[in-house]
Amino acid sequence: MNVRAHHVAHYAWLRLVRSHYLKALLAASFFVAVAAFGGSGGSDSVMARMTALEVAIKASRWFVWLAAIWIGLSCITDEINAQTARTLFTKPVRRVEVVLGLMGGGALYLTLVTAVNTLLIFVIAVGRDIPVSLGSFALLQVSMLIPVFAVLALTMVLSLVFSKPIAGFLMIFLAQENVWDVLATTLNASQRPDWFKVPGVFLLKLCYLISPTYHRFIQEYQEFIQLEFPWGEFVFHTAAIGFYVGAAALLATFILRRKDV
Amino acid sequence: MSEVLLECRDLDKTYTVGKLRRRRVEALKKVNLQVRRGDVYGFLGQNGAGKTTTIRCLLGLTPVTHGKVIAFGEASPPPEVLFTRLTYCPEESNVFTGLTGREVLTIYGRMYGMDEARLRKRVDETLALMNLTEAADRRLSGYSKGMRQRIGLAQALLPEPELIVLDEPTRGLDPISRRRFRDVIEQYAAAGTTFFINSHTLSEVERSCNRVGIIDQGRLVTELSPGELVSENPSLDVDYRVDGEPLPGSEQRDRHWRLNVADTRALAQATAQIADRGGTVTAVTTRRESLEDYFIKIVGDQEVVGP
Ligand SMILES: Nc1ncnc2c1ncn2[C@@H]1O[C@H](COP(=O)(O)OP(=O)(O)OP(=O)(O)O)[C@@H](O)[C@H]1O
Ligand SMILES: [Mg+2]
Numbered sequence: 330m331n332v333r334a335h336h337v338a339h340y341a342w343l344r345l346v347r348s349h350y351l352k353a354l355l356a357a358s359f360f361v362a363v364a365a366f367g368g369s370g371g372s373d374s375v376m377a378r379m380t381a382l383e384v385a386i387k388a389s390r391w392f393v394w395l396a397a398i399w400i401g402l403s404c405i406t407d408e409i410n411a412q413t414a415r416t417l418f419t420k421p422v423r424r425v426e427v428v429l430g431l432m433g434g435g436a437l438y439l440t441l442v443t444a445v446n447t448l449l450i451f452v453i454a455v456g457r458d459i460p461v462s463l464g465s466f467a468l469l470q471v472s473m474l475i476p477v478f479a480v481l482a483l484t485m486v487l488s489l490v491f492s493k494p495i496a497g498f499l500m501i502f503l504a505q506e507n508v509w510d511v512l513a514t515t516l517n518a519s520q521r522p523d524w525f526k527v528p529g530v531f532l533l534k535l536c537y538l539i540s541p542t543y544h545r546f547i548q549e550y551q552e553f554i555q556l557e558f559p560w561g562e563f564v565f566h567t568a569a570i571g572f573y574v575g576a577a578a579l580l581a582t583f584i585l586r587r588k589d590v
Numbered sequence: 591m592s593e594v595l596l597e598c599r600d601l602d603k604t605y606t607v608g609k610l611r612r613r614r615v616e617a618l619k620k621v622n623l624q625v626r627r628g629d630v631y632g633f634l635g636q637n638g639a640g641k642t643t644t645i646r647c648l649l650g651l652t653p654v655t656h657g658k659v660i661a662f663g664e665a666s667p668p669p670e671v672l673f674t675r676l677t678y679c680p681e682e683s684n685v686f687t688g689l690t691g692r693e694v695l696t697i698y699g700r701m702y703g704m705d706e707a708r709l710r711k712r713v714d715e716t717l718a719l720m721n722l723t724e725a726a727d728r729r730l731s732g733y734s735k736g737m738r739q740r741i742g743l744a745q746a747l748l749p750e751p752e753l754i755v756l757d758e759p760t761r762g763l764d765p766i767s768r769r770r771f772r773d774v775i776e777q778y779a780a781a782g783t784t785f786f787i788n789s790h791t792l793s794e795v796e797r798s799c800n801r802v803g804i805i806d807q808g809r810l811v812t813e814l815s816p817g818e819l820v821s822e823n824p825s826l827d828v829d830y831r832v833d834g835e836p837l838p839g840s841e842q843r844d845r846h847w848r849l850n851v852a853d854t855r856a857l858a859q860a861t862a863q864i865a866d867r868g869g870t871v872t873a874v875t876t877r878r879e880s881l882e883d884y885f886i887k888i889v890g891d892q893e894v895v896g897p
Contacts, residue, residue: 347688
């Protein structure tokens with residue numbers, strides 16, 4: 330079996346690296362990371378500096394999340410709209426590999442952005458005497474990066490089903506925790522049998538993962554520095570995201586087989 | 591008869607346009623065609639006749655409404671099978687313009703599954719063939735339209751497949767590049783490559799193709815070889831000078847008259863009449879009905895009805 334998805338990923342990667350919009354987004358995320366620290370210049374308290382760190386981390390996460398939506402909206406749709414898909418899709422590569430390759434290129438790019446941001450924030454934090462270890466900080470960043478892959482995959486599918494702006498709005502709407510909160514509460518309070526309610530509520534709670542704040546990790550950040558890393562939860566969330574991404578890839582492949590390119 | 595590489599049977603394609611008020615556009619109606627090994631198949635038609643749609647159906651780039659597509663003996667093979675033996679250059683070379691010419695070919699070459707050593711060699715060869723060696727390391731955004739078209743052609747020639755499908759390959763090319771490209775086709779065809787070429791540049795098709803299909807308003811009107819055209823209609827042109835009245839039906843050419851006659855018997859009559867009037871015959875030539883004449887006779891006479 331010939332696997333050629335990585336060549337598609339390479340192509341997607343080059344497309345992203347050479348896109349000016351993403352360069353601007355990357356520059357803006359660095360700027361915010363630095364600016365967040367600059368704002369706490371007046372105070373010397375550890376608390377104030379920790380807050381500044383938290384702001385920087387949240388900002389970096391927001392930018393990665395936005396970049397994921399941007400890439401998800403454009404990576405297949407632009408290819409089809411610009412008709413470059415006619416050249417790309419007429420290569421001996423399975424449709425599912427094309428989808429996974431395009432996703433993979435995007436994921437690689439988001440990883441790069443996160444890695445650069447993490448290093449930047451870490452260097453500034455050390456310079457300002459904020460007590461963080463690179464290991465635990467990197468782990469935190471990874472745990473916040475992985476849900477972004479699900480955002481990328483879901484946006485990609487939505488952009489194939491709807492137009493780009495509608496898919497974008499829908500994605501931002503779905504990323505509101507309140508949406509899933511309300512649905513979970515409603516389901517919980519309903520008369521449904523437990524065998525339906527319990528997994529239903531559970532699945533709805535898992536939808537939190539695509540929210541840009543994905544706040545579990547961030548809120549407990551300060552404790553986290555001292556706490557054990559919640560490995561169990563991390564592994565579970567990663568598995569759930571793997572499921573989302575896989576389902577999205579299959580759905581995208583299915584749609585592409587029936588779509589005009 | 592040689593092996594059929596690509597064929598479609600009773601191919602119908604209806605596009606639905608408009609989200610709210612749905613309208614149907616019948617792009618293809620019962621198209622049957624066969625591309626055999628060794629063919630250089632020219633596919634002719636007016637704008638909007640359905641040439642590109644036929645290719646897109648054949649290659650699985652758009653769902654077929656009705657009918658069958660058979661490639662290499664298999665009904666609608668998946669892309670990973672189909673495109674190992676067939677390459678395609680779309681209408682308007684559609685390649686991402688942020689890459690350099692060499693990068694485009696290298697990336698696509700890897701997707702074709704070529705090994706690195708052969709790939710490097712073929713990239714240099716095709717770049718030279720398309721006269722792009724100098725521009726190879728510049729990004730496509732800085733290429734001219736014709737250069738981009740040539741990169742599109744280069745990526746189709748790259749893996750030396752059995753069958754190459756080209757959608758208006760010479761669009762946007764200057765006369766010298768056209769000539770070069772015709773030579774390339776001849777060279778590849780001589781080496782056994784089969785071509786399927788969409789075009790409305792008739793003279794070009796006439797020169798390089800050994801089979802021609804004409805499509806009009808979604809129907810395949812006729813299939814023939816350019817050779818057939820000549821034998822089908824061998825009329826003769828008689829050029830003559832005369833001081834008095836010319837023969838009825840003659841056209842004025844700058845210094846003489848020209849009369850078209852159907853066969854040698856009519857020719858004998860005409861020369862006798864010219865001699866009677868004191869004229870002299872200066873030349874007799876076989877009129878080879880060009881593909882263009884034929885095309886216009888078949889397609890141009892009909893009133894063009896928009897979809
Ligand atoms: N995506 C589409 N949606 C709706 N109608 C389409 C679509 N693509 C083509 N058509 C219609 O199908 C018909 C055939 O179009 P096609 O592009 O195959 O023509 P063509 O022969 O390639 O013309 P040209 O010489 O201009 O390239 C046209 O009437 C066109 O309007
Ligand atoms: Mg066309």
